Amino acid sequence: MKTKLVILALVTLAGMAFAAPQTFDFKDPKGINNAGFKLDAPLESINGSASGISGSVVFDPSNPGATQGKIVVATSSLIVPNPMQRQHMLGDKWLDAAKFPEISFTAATFKNVQTTGDTTTADVTGRFTLKGVSKEITVPVKLTYLKDKLGQRVPNQQGDLLVIRSNFTIKRGDFNIMPGQFEDKVSDTIEITLSIAGASPK
Amino acid sequence: MRKTLRIIAVVLMVGAVIFWATTGANQGWTKTRVPQKVVDEVTGLEGVHWQDKFVPGVDFLAMAALGAGILGVISLFVRNNSK
Numbered sequence: 001m002k003t004k005l006v007i008l009a010l011v012t013l014a015g016m017a018f019a020a021p022q023t024f025d026f027k028d029p030k031g032i033n034n035a036g037f038k039l040d041a042p043l044e045s046i047n048g049s050a051s052g053i054s055g056s057v058v059f060d061p062s063n064p065g066a067t068q069g070k071i072v073v074a075t076s077s078l079i080v081p082n083p084m085q086r087q088h089m090l091g092d093k094w095l096d097a098a099k100f101p102e103i104s105f106t107a108a109t110f111k112n113v114q115t116t117g118d119t120t121t122a123d124v125t126g127r128f129t130l131k132g133v134s135k136e137i138t139v140p141v142k143l144t145y146l147k148d149k150l151g152q153r154v155p156n157q158q159g160d161l162l163v164i165r166s167n168f169t170i171k172r173g174d175f176n177i178m179p180g181q182f183e184d185k186v187s188d189t190i191e192i193t194l195s196i197a198g199a200s201p202k
Numbered sequence: 203m204r205k206t207l208r209i210i211a212v213v214l215m216v217g218a219v220i221f222w223a224t225t226g227a228n229q230g231w232t233k234t235r236v237p238q239k240v241v242d243e244v245t246g247l248e249g250v251h252w253q254d255k256f257v258p259g260v261d262f263l264a265m266a267a268l269g270a271g272i273l274g275v276i277s278l279f280v281r282n283n284s285k
Contacts, residue, residue, distance in 0.1 A: 032242045032249030044230070049237065049250040079252050081233035082259075146245065153244040163245045197245045 021060040024162040024198030026053055026071060029154060033196040035073050041187040046085070052077025053196055055104070059162050061145050064120040065113040071164075071196065073103040094177055095131055104129045105139075118145045124166075130175040139168035150199050159201035166194040204277045211273035218266030222258045232259035 026033060033053040039046040050073045057069030075097040080086045090097040107126040114121050120143040128137045142165045150159035171188050173179035178186070222228070234256055240249040 030242065030249075031251070032240060032245070032247050034250050036250065047237075049252075051250070079235070081235055081237075081257075082231040083234050085231060144245075149244055153242070161245060163247065165247075195247045195249070197242070197247055 021058050021063075021066070022160060022162075022200040024057045024059060024069075024160075024200045026055045026057065026196050026198040028053060028197065036193040036195070037078070038191040038193075039187040039189070040191070042184050044185045046080060046186065048078055048080035048086075048089075050074070050078045050103075057107070057162060057164070057198055059143065059145065061147075064115055064143060064145075065110045065122065067110055067124075067143070068107060070104060070106040071194070075101050075103055100131045102129070108136075111138075118147070119143070120145075128170065130170070131177055133175040135174055137168070137170065139166050141166045150201060153197075154199065157199070157201050159199055162198045162200065164194060164196050164198070166192075168192055204280045204282050207273050207277035207280060211270040211277070214273070215266055215270040218258075218263055222263055225257055228257050228259045230259050232262045233257040 031051060034049045034051050035053065036047070036049045038048075052074030053071065054074070055069065055071040057067060057071070059067045059069075075095055076090065078086075078089060078095070078097075080089060089095055092099070105126055105128050107124050109125045110122040111125070112121075112123045122141055122143070123138050124141050125136060125138045127134045129135075144163040144165075146161040146163065148158070149161045150157050153161065169189050169191050172186075172190055173188050180188075234254065235252045236255045236257060238251045238253050240251050241247070242249060
């Protein structure tokens with residue numbers, strides 16, 4: 001009986017070691033991580049992306065629903081093809097990048113968690129902060145855990161990767177970005193596509 | 203002189219239209235960079251790298267038309283050299 005209890009304790013400890021939460025860093029040395037945005041107004045369509053991604057996420061492969069973390073986008077890293085448009089976008093009337101250098105999302109709770117193999121889908125509720133205004137939003141996410149794949153992406157590094165994909169929309173008016181103005185040229189609805197990978201070195 | 207100015211105005215406008223048409227006939231604003239998709243083989247993620255490239259848009263055509271128009275108006279006030 002005692003032997004069985006010892007074995008059970010050892011197996012439990014071993015299981016916990018393999019399933020321990022890991023911290024994934026989303027600063028991407030390859031520059032692939034990006035957040036795309038699209039504003040489709042009646043008179044104009046604006047497409048751009050941001051590559052200044054950072055942040056960290058704590059993820060447990062055995063309990064994906066307990067994931068916590070924060071993703072940050074540097075406001076100044078937002079790019080649109082036209083230079084004048086970019087200047088206006090980052091200026092004080094719109095995003096005011098000088099005063100509000102970060103756009104962030106802090107995950108709080110995961111619901112509708114479904115895991116198939118290495119992939120987990122869920123609805124994440126958290127605080128989205130843009131131009132100094134924070135709002136609670138719920139967004140769908142897809143997490144893909146790539147065990148021992150870090151070395152294939154970054155030479156001389158061993159570890160795991162966590163890929164996060166999400167598509168969601170926000171309204172710029174909710175974040176005090178020229179609410180109700182120029183909506184025929186700058187859509188109130190902003191479609192955001194997040195494509196990022198974080199690394200957890202061993 | 204009058205004729206020269208008008209010829210320059212026409213060349214300017216026609217040249218701008220040809221340049222605009224041969225670089226993609228972009229009906230939006232002029233671009234100074236274009237997105238290039240990059241796929242990460244390990245994660246499957248599609249990244250975006252912005253490449254510096256001048257792509258004239260409708261504002262480019264408008265500026266050319268404005269320039270041609272100004273030259274045309276100036277030509278109205280320039281004395282003809284030939285009698």
